[in-house]
Amino acid sequence: MKISKIKTRVFKSNGFRIDASFHLSDGVVVRRKIAASPYKIMKVGDAANQIFYGNRAKRVYVQKRENGIPFLSSSDILQADLENVKLASKKYTPCIEQMRLQEGWILISRSGTIGNTAWATKQHAQKLASEDVIRIDPNNILRAGFVYAYLSSSYGHSLLTQGTFGAVIQHIEPDFVASLPIPQFPAKFQEKVDNLIKESARLREEANRFLNEAVSEFEKCLNPECYKREFCTSTVSTKQILKKFNRLDSHYQIAQKEFVKRRKRGLRYEKIGPKAEKIFVGNRGKRLYSKEGVPFLSSSDMMLFNALRYSKNISVNTPSLKMMQVHKNEILISRSGTVGNSVLIGDLLNKKAVSEHALRLLLDEQKIKPSYVFAYLNTEEGRELLQSLAYGSVIVTLGEDFVADIDLPILDEQIQRKIIQKINEYVWASDSAAEKESLAISLVEKEIDGWKV
Structure with missing residues (x-):
């Protein structure tokens, strides 16, 4: 009330x-x-060279990366991983340049879940985005990072999602965004917020570089044919079916056979199960939401660049809350819906609550480092393997036993140390980037909170 x-x-x-x-x-x-x-009030449109959305032309998707350009939907723009998305054909997709993103733009989702904002980093640049993404090209009359933080704040989000008369909007247009009021904050304040947003973007780019380097180092030691995507047929013996959980689905059995067949010779593999302290799913009980409390993440929230920005809070009195809370160095794997995405918990998400749609992998660090396992799960081979384990027809699911049965490549110790260091740097940079963005947004909110109506 x-x-x-x-x-x-x-x-x-x-x-x-x-x-x-x-x-x-x-x-x-x-x-x-x-x-x-x-402060003086101006319009968002006065702080931009242009506000627009991309072309609505028909898109043709391809599977091979060399034939396509990553294409982002309005939900993809918020993701930490911008590479594993659909690929629009370079040859058959018209008006590509009108859909291309540029670094430093402010991106806003305009349909579906409207009003979500993203700062376009180097990872966004040159990728394509749908017409469901509004682009703001700042002109620096106001600092671009400040404009982004303002629109990302609770105040900016309310302006984007609710009309003049209080009604919830289902769809927004560039003209509407251009008409929104924005105070002309003092130059020093704008500079402080702008610097935080740009430092956040730099750290995010650095984090992606660390992750890519770690994954690349791992993939050098694997057989690229092991995760080659192609149609194939095969025969599977009854013995193999009995050995592999009595599953009769070809999606699983043939994939498992092909992974073993295509492995790099001489490379040692060991099961993940014996190296894990626990592989489990958190509490499925009723959740008590509240304004204050413990941040609660869905399996889609945990894949966002700043996972806490749009998360809900659950009461500290929620039954079995401790079973929902995750801890540093746990690996979370999305187990339903989009299967196989993984997150390594750092300081930022430590002791936050996560839904039962995330499978939790708690490893014995005396046997194997979580950073090393996380790196493997993010290789092409690891991703393909996780997706092959899913079962179900309408809503696919990933089970604990199947994750325990994964064969993990054991690389040379020197290479392992190199990979682990890169992943640790990735987690630190990712957490720091999210913290700086959140700080910039909170500075704007606190300033506006102090104004007397």
Whole structure:
């Protein structure tokens, strides 16, 4: 329930409306708050060279990376991993240049879940994005990073998602974004926020570089034919079926046979199961949501660049909360819906709660380092292997026993140390990038919180 006091002049300026649903709606409250700014108010459109969305032309998708360009949907723009997305054909997709992204743009989802924002880094640049992504090309009348932090704040999000009269919007257009009010904060404040956002982008790019280097180092030691995507047929013996969980689906059995057949000769493999302290799924009980409490992540939230930005909170009184909380160096693997995405928990997500749709892999660090296993799961071979383990027809699922049965390549100790170091640097840089972005957004929110209506 919301309670507030409304001044008489507010009634007069809104046609003497006295219904609480209007005056207490987020959109109206935020606009009233912004109007009380001690600084000059301008429009978002005045701070941009242009605000637009991409071309709506028909897209042709391909599988081979050399024939395509990564294509981002409105939900992909928020992901930590921007490489494992659909590929639009270079040859058959028209108007490619109109869909191409540039570094330093502000990206906003305009349909579906509207109002989500992303800062375009070097990883976004030159990739394509759908017409469901609005692009803001800043002109630096206001600092670009500040404009992004403002639109990403709770105030900016309310402006993007709710109309002038408090109604929730289902779809937004560039003209609407251009019309939104934005205070002209002091130059020093803008500079501070802008620097944080740009440092966050730099750290994110650095994190991606560390991850790519670790995965590349691992893949040098594997047979690239092992994860070659192609149609194939094969025969599988009854003995093999009995050995592999009595599964009769060809998706699993043929894939397992092909992985063994194509392995690099001389490379030693060991099962993950004996190296794990525990492989399990967290608590499935009822969740008690609250404004304050422990951040709670879904299996899709955990794959975002800044996983805590859009997460809900659950009460500290939620039954079996400890079973939901994850800890540093655990590996989370999405086990339903989109199967096989993995996250290595660092300081940022330590003791945060995660849904039962994430399978949790807790390794014995005396036997194997989590960073090393995480690197393997992010190789092409590791990703293909995880996806081959999924079962189910409508909603596919990944089981604990199948993860325990994964054969892990055991590389030379010197190479292992190199991979582990890169992954540890990746986790640190990722956490630091998310923290700096969150700090920039919180600075904007705290400043606006202090304005008296």
